[in-house]
Amino acid sequence: GNSVTQMEGPVTLSEEAFLTINCTYTATGYPSLFWYVQYPGEGLQLLLKATKADDKGSNKGFEATYRKETTSFHLEKGSVQVSDSAVYFCALSSQGAQKLVFGQGTRLTINP
Amino acid sequence: DTGVSQDPRHKITKRGQNVTFRCDPISEHNRLYWYRQTLGQGPEFLTYFQNEAQLEKSRLLSDRFSAERPKGSFSTLEIQRTEQGDSAMYLCASSSWVTRGHYEQYFGPGTRLTVT
Numbered sequence: 001g002n003s004v005t006q007m008e009g010p011v012t013l014s015e016e017a018f019l020t021i022n023c024t025y026t027a028t029g030y031p032s033l034f035w036y037v038q039y040p041g042e043g044l045q046l047l048l049k050a051t052k053a054d055d056k057g058s059n060k061g062f063e064a065t066y067r068k069e070t071t072s073f074h075l076e077k078g079s080v081q082v083s084d085s086a087v088y089f090c091a092l093s094s095q096g097a098q099k100l101v102f103g104q105g106t107r108l109t110i111n112p
Numbered sequence: 113d114t115g116v117s118q119d120p121r122h123k124i125t126k127r128g129q130n131v132t133f134r135c136d137p138i139s140e141h142n143r144l145y146w147y148r149q150t151l152g153q154g155p156e157f158l159t160y161f162q163n164e165a166q167l168e169k170s171r172l173l174s175d176r177f178s179a180e181r182p183k184g185s186f187s188t189l190e191i192q193r194t195e196q197g198d199s200a201m202y203l204c205a206s207s208s209w210v211t212r213g214h215y216e217q218y219f220g221p222g223t224r225l226t227v228t
Binding site (some may be wrong): 102 | 168221
């Protein structure tokens with residue numbers, strides 16, 4: 001079945017550091033890939049998405065590229081801020097299956 | 113704000129009681145989803161509706177769980193005879209078309225259920 005694997009957390013960085021959160025997936029066909037973010041005390045928010053191979057999703061300084069050859073969708077940001085502290089979830093939805101399949105989440109803490 | 117709303121935000125109940133949660137989706141979205149999230153885990157799919165039709169149910173949705181969307185607008189999720197293992201955050205999402213058969217889901221704030 002479809003699955004998503006994220007790098008285990010928690011991840012702690014200093015402000016202005018470079019961020020990478022790894023995400024790999026297993027799916028049939030051509031899934032769409034998503035990153036969701038959950039800030040403390042808030043609901044899940046869609047951060048970015050990519051619907052086909054080699055697409056790059058971007059938002060709020062975050063980027064992720066859909067790599068079909070490595071079945072990956074790693075999240076990156078060049079310079080993190082304290083306000084980026086949150087839990088990040090990688091997810092996929094495959095064609096014909098409307099549900100989202102989530103990874104286990106990665107908790108990110110940015111220290112000033 | 114016209115996002116997805118859920119009610120109540122928190123529910124504490126005793127084991128064996130029934131509980132019902134409500135979700136109001138974004139008004140123009142015809143698809144509505146329910147997920148369950150336990151501490152430290154990603155959300156897990158429970159069920160989804162297109163308009164009033166329930167099109168898929170997860171094996172996680174035991175016979176004690178029932179979901180409805182009677183008029184294709186709001187939805188309710190009922191849990192009968194609650195158990196301590198039902199304690200979780202219950203998330204609702206609604207979706208719009210993106211492209212090539214894929215939908216983009218927007219989540220509500222969730223209902224946190226605690227069964228004592």
